Amino acid sequence: MEQQEQKVTAKLQPPQTTQAETYAATDAAKVLDARNVSVYYGSFRAVTDVSLPIYQNQITAFIGPSGCGKTTVLRTLNRMNDLIPAARVEGDVQYHGASLYARGVSPTAVRRRIGMVFQKPNPFPKSIYENVAYGPRINGIRGRSRLDEIVERSLRQAALWDEVKDRLNKSGLSLSGGQAQRLCIARTLAVEPDVVLMDEPCSALDPIATGRIEDLMQEIKSRYTIVIVTHNMQQAARVSDRTAFFSVLRDEKPGQSDIRTGVLVEYGATQQIFEDPRDDRTQAYVTGRMG
Amino acid sequence: MAVTAAGRPAVDLGEPGGWRRAKNRLAVGAMWFAFLCMLVPLGFVLAGVIIKGASVITWQFLTSSTIPPNVLPANIGGMGPAVVGTLEITAFAAVIAIPLGVLGAVYLNEYGGNRPLARLISFMSDVMTGVPSIVMGLFIFTVWVIPHGLTGYSGMAGSFALACLMLPIVIRSSYEMLRLVPDSLREGSYALGATKARVTLTVVLPAAAGGIVSGALLAVARAAGETAPLLFTIGFALTTNANLFSGANTALSTQIFDNVLQPYTGAVDRGWGAALTLIVIAFIFMLAARIVTARFARYSR
Numbered sequence: 001m002e003q004q005e006q007k008v009t010a011k012l013q014p015p016q017t018t019q020a021e022t023y024a025a026t027d028a029a030k031v032l033d034a035r036n037v038s039v040y041y042g043s044f045r046a047v048t049d050v051s052l053p054i055y056q057n058q059i060t061a062f063i064g065p066s067g068c069g070k071t072t073v074l075r076t077l078n079r080m081n082d083l084i085p086a087a088r089v090e091g092d093v094q095y096h097g098a099s100l101y102a103r104g105v106s107p108t109a110v111r112r113r114i115g116m117v118f119q120k121p122n123p124f125p126k127s128i129y130e131n132v133a134y135g136p137r138i139n140g141i142r143g144r145s146r147l148d149e150i151v152e153r154s155l156r157q158a159a160l161w162d163e164v165k166d167r168l169n170k171s172g173l174s175l176s177g178g179q180a181q182r183l184c185i186a187r188t189l190a191v192e193p194d195v196v197l198m199d200e201p202c203s204a205l206d207p208i209a210t211g212r213i214e215d216l217m218q219e220i221k222s223r224y225t226i227v228i229v230t231h232n233m234q235q236a237a238r239v240s241d242r243t244a245f246f247s248v249l250r251d252e253k254p255g256q257s258d259i260r261t262g263v264l265v266e267y268g269a270t271q272q273i274f275e276d277p278r279d280d281r282t283q284a285y286v287t288g289r290m291g
Numbered sequence: 292m293a294v295t296a297a298g299r300p301a302v303d304l305g306e307p308g309g310w311r312r313a314k315n316r317l318a319v320g321a322m323w324f325a326f327l328c329m330l331v332p333l334g335f336v337l338a339g340v341i342i343k344g345a346s347v348i349t350w351q352f353l354t355s356s357t358i359p360p361n362v363l364p365a366n367i368g369g370m371g372p373a374v375v376g377t378l379e380i381t382a383f384a385a386v387i388a389i390p391l392g393v394l395g396a397v398y399l400n401e402y403g404g405n406r407p408l409a410r411l412i413s414f415m416s417d418v419m420t421g422v423p424s425i426v427m428g429l430f431i432f433t434v435w436v437i438p439h440g441l442t443g444y445s446g447m448a449g450s451f452a453l454a455c456l457m458l459p460i461v462i463r464s465s466y467e468m469l470r471l472v473p474d475s476l477r478e479g480s481y482a483l484g485a486t487k488a489r490v491t492l493t494v495v496l497p498a499a500a501g502g503i504v505s506g507a508l509l510a511v512a513r514a515a516g517e518t519a520p521l522l523f524t525i526g527f528a529l530t531t532n533a534n535l536f537s538g539a540n541t542a543l544s545t546q547i548f549d550n551v552l553q554p555y556t557g558a559v560d561r562g563w564g565a566a567l568t569l570i571v572i573a574f575i576f577m578l579a580a581r582i583v584t585a586r587f588a589r590y591s592r
Contacts, residue, residue: 108484109484111482113484122476124494125476134493139484184479188483
């Protein structure tokens with residue numbers, strides 16, 4: 001009975017206490033630290049009061065039902081939301097202790113350190129080589145031999161080199177979906193970012209291509225910090241060290257229309273989230289009882 | 292196969308009959324009819340110009356000096372000055388209109404958004420598309436030729452008028468091409484730390500380049516054939532005037548106009564010859580547009 005009551009209150013308020021509690025102690029350094037982040041699209045509050053740290057050289061997975069704001073939160077971590085004219089961010093994100101949203105911070109400089117791979121593979125209509133060399137070039141790296149070296153290293157890291165080394169001058173659009181996504185990952189790695197944000201990178205791929213990208217994430221995590229949004233809970237369980245579960249909070253006050261917003265329900269070590277969730281909603285989601 | 296009591300298969304996967312097929316035939320027929328309606332005038336125009344113009348065209352016709360439209364037969368005098376004039380006037384118009392138009396389109400699509408200035412420019416360029424070409428000529432005549440008195444007529448004045456005509460076409464076609472560039476490409480570039488200018492220069496413009504170039508070359512081809520904007524602006528010349536910036540000039544389109552109006556067979560023949568020359572020049576531009584588009588499309592599949 002008491003548990004039932006708790007559940008009701010938890011649904012109506014952003015679960016500050018449970019959230020703080022689930023920040024299980026870890027020795028890893030915080031790379032990113034979102035603090036009370038709320039994101040608005042116009043007057044619609046898409047995400048409310050999300051606080052979560054991202055730890056170095058770990059893979060952090062964001063899971064949750066559609067519309068819960070996973071991608072929105074991910075995009076606040078490298079200021080991609082700046083590109084949406086009506087979007088506004090409240091709260092702060094700290095990156096190695098410096099605010100990403102302070103006055104005078106260049107979103108360009110932020111994105112050079114915090115790269116992003118998108119849901120749909122989006123290679124540029126350029127050659128495979130030029131796709132990978134693009135980032136280094138805009139960061140001022142010149143010289144064919146230096147670029148050759150970066151292109152090869154990045155494509156090797158992305159486990160694509162052997163498949164494309166003989167056709168580097170072919171269009172990036174000639175690749176299959178899985179290869180194109182690995183090309184996009186290589187392109188991101190070529191600028192040697194600190195953090196790689198991945199927004200459902202495997203949702204357009206078949207299981208074999210997905211497996212290759214998951215292996216690749218494991219291989220590169222010693223050098224990068226990875227945050228991945230996924231709809232696939234098995235994927236989160238397989239690849240991630242920590243998992244954040246987001247959900248949609250419906251605030252149905254009498255006399256008002258249905259106000260909905262995304263909240264962070266629970267955040268912790270992946271094993272704990274999947275095997276011993278503290279919040280009933282997490283439990284319901286990871287066991288497949290709730291969409 | 293399951294068969295109902297009536298003896299028909301339970302699942303009917305047969306071709307639809309009757310009315311639906313008739314509608315299909317009707318629609319396909321209508322399309323063919325429209326296609327032929329378009330092809331017939333084109334065929335007649337091309338055939339007419341080639342039949343009447345081909346006999347006139349010789350190397351001497353294409354290169355030698357022009358004579359005033361008169362009774363002399365077509366094998367005397369030529370279109371050399373007009374060929375040179377058309378090429379230089381059109382080229383300079385392109386030099387003015389294409390950069391301005393492409394930059395305008397980049398502003399409209401990449402920077403302007405929904406700002407009042409962007410909406411104004413977009414509206415004005417649409418209005419400009421609808422301005423008759425002779426009015427463009429009249430405009431340059433009033434603001435450029437008259438204030439400069441006798442030295443006002445020049446190839447450059449003609450280029451100004453043609454540029455006014457090309458500008459809205461270039462803006463519109465470039466804008467449409469930029470709009471087709473998917474946002475995912477822009478985001479991909481931003482995510483690597485590119486600035487807006489970089490994104491525009493290194494991703495958006497190259498992705499749209501094929502369409503922009505072919506749109507611009509079509510505008511050039513269109514302008515090369517214009518007569519009205521040149522009538523008031525370039526004056527009249529009988530010898531080649533390679534200097535675009537001073538002295539009266541001549542062009543194929545105005546030569547056609549002047550010659551065909553004459554009652555003399557020789558002059559009319561010269562007009563047909565000029566017409567065929569102009570069509571060939573426009574055709575070369577179109578061909579160039581195709582080749583350039585194909586070249587830029589190399590990486591887009």
